[in-house]
Amino acid sequence: MSTHPARLLAATRKGLFTLDNVDDRIRWRLGEPQFLGHIIQHAVLDPRDGQTLLVAAKTGHLGPTIFRSTDAGRTFTEAARPPAFDKAAPGTAPRVVSHTFWLTPGHASEPGVWWAGTSPQALWRSDDAGQTWSGVRGFNDHPDYSLRTEDPQGGTPDGPVLHSILVDPRDARHMYLGLSGGGVYESLDHGGNWSPLNDGMATVFSDPDADPDDPQPQSMPWKSVGPEHDPHCVQLHPLNPDILYQQNHCGIYRLQRPATRWTRIGRNMPTDVGDIGFVIGVHPRDTATAWVFPMDGTDVWPRTSPGGRPAAWITRDDGRTWQRQANGFPDRGWFTIKRQGMAVDTADPIGLYLGTTSGEVWATTDEGASWRQIAAHLPEIYALELA
């Protein structure tokens, strides 16, 4: 059944903002900020109870924490035990959580279970709706941890992150996650063991499917594991969880299981636009339809829309062809949609929502044919979620 969303949660660099749907997705009311001054990386409402809302927060120089609400965001308390590594054993490198980056409610059959991803890259589980968190040893303490993950000192500007924690709706034991950088990993046993799923993905150094006339570096051959893999956003299709879409640092990909080799569907984008970006979203009722918001990945990587001309791009045929959707966006604009900055509702027709680095929220209620700005002048938006 399709439903109109009640609220958007905008996690920003300066706090959590809410937008309430007051008029059939046409008008939205901006609420007062919560946690003003806190860096909010992600805020997620539990779809299983509609009441539990977790917020990943950090404040300037204070340590990271998670705030939790059991009344859909009216009141909050702090997690009793936020994600934190064990005290380092003598002779081992100490690890300190910088911030929680990603929050995922667990499987429908496991009320109270949540998953979180942090920087440095680590996976965490809560069995009590976010009150206490424990590290997932199968990932965090794996013997190849340092080979699989990115050095916190050498990672991306905001730190390497574990993101896109995806739980197969058919099987609570079957999960995926993304490491930026590090690649895509899959678990078949509830997080106990994780295997890389990176075949077919280009890396920042080399491309397994490169044109034979495009020489690849001999000193940095393609490898199946390592931080040179950089998925930015991975989506599991809710209608057919055998289908994954991915926006990577090195292109747009699709994978249909049980195959294990990603197909670079971004090669079908116009060459003057390219297939670089942070975010990808999928149509909840059509496995062939997905949206991206390309950005300029040339020379020094401005990470703004190519040519400063903001546009979403849609495929309706599994990535074989792409169409530009720019109606309503300014002719020129210099913002970015980060990896958590796109939300998709389930109404008919479906709506998409984009949160920009320039603090604007854009919406479409006709599947991208036209876009409207529904909020502006917010702080930099890191994540946008429906609630």
Added chain:
Amino acid sequence: MRVLIPSPLHSYTDGRRWVTANGNTLSELLLDLDAGFPGIRHRLIDEQGNVRPHMTIYAHGKRAHDLATDVRDCDEVVIMQALSGG
């Protein structure tokens, strides 16, 4: 003893700038502080037991670099946090 709480942590102390906590060492003092104001220690001290960057704790009028610092004779401990960045 009296403990001065920096403004970013006033949400834990109901807005109070000065609170009371006790202990023989700085480590014990911070545990007692956390017992009174749950969660406050984790915002100050990381999971490896180190004072977080840009946080500073003064005891005996001097910067305390070690949580083992003896604070039995202190009348007050001052916690400060830089407000740098934008």
